[in-house]
Amino acid sequence: MPSPNDTSGRRKQAALNDEAILEAAREVFLNDPRSPISDVAKHAGVGISALYRRYPGKEDLLRKLCHDGLRRYNAEAEAALAEPDGWTAFTGFLGRVVDADVHSLTVHLAGTFTPTPEMGADAARSGELADALVARAHATGRLRADVVTQDIGLVLESCAAVRVPDRARTAELRRRVLAMLVDSLARTGGSDLPGPPPAPGEFAWRWRRA
Structure with missing residues (x-):
């Protein structure tokens, strides 16, 4: 002591x-x-x-957890944008965010606390960074044309939904799911994605306090 x-x-x-x-x-x-x-x-x-x-209070702790996750997301996106190849940057970013397990917590805690203005600014920044990563991936010709930025959130949430009691096994399974999803993102030919794509702000409702 x-x-x-x-x-x-x-x-x-x-x-x-x-x-x-x-x-x-x-x-x-x-x-x-x-x-x-x-x-x-x-x-x-x-x-x-x-x-x-x-x-x-509990809200202070919830804000800290979610803001840390948001900052990690932005840091990974900024690092990816510094990479020369747009497709490698895009897929590497997805892998690192899945490994960091950012979305498991934020999706669970959305709407359970009042975000601060700083969190709002960082959230807006995350959208800008994601837009840039998707635009660069499109420019390589390897990302299917009907994928939009908001689809990336669906990919990350799909991986975050995979969870078993063993942490190491969870990480393995999430990487497996991500590999399958990345292959579908890169698919050429075939049918178009069904339905209209997610709209900007379509998932913002979850952050409104009950």
């Missing part, structure tokens, strides 16, 4: 506690978004007071 005057030790312990809290919150809220915040503290092995010092 750090001594009372060991500020670096206390900061390190606080960082470890925060990491444990966020990891526990992911597990708890993936199983049941309605779980009380006390379940997170119990799962993390920290006192409820230690949790409340970092996150005054």
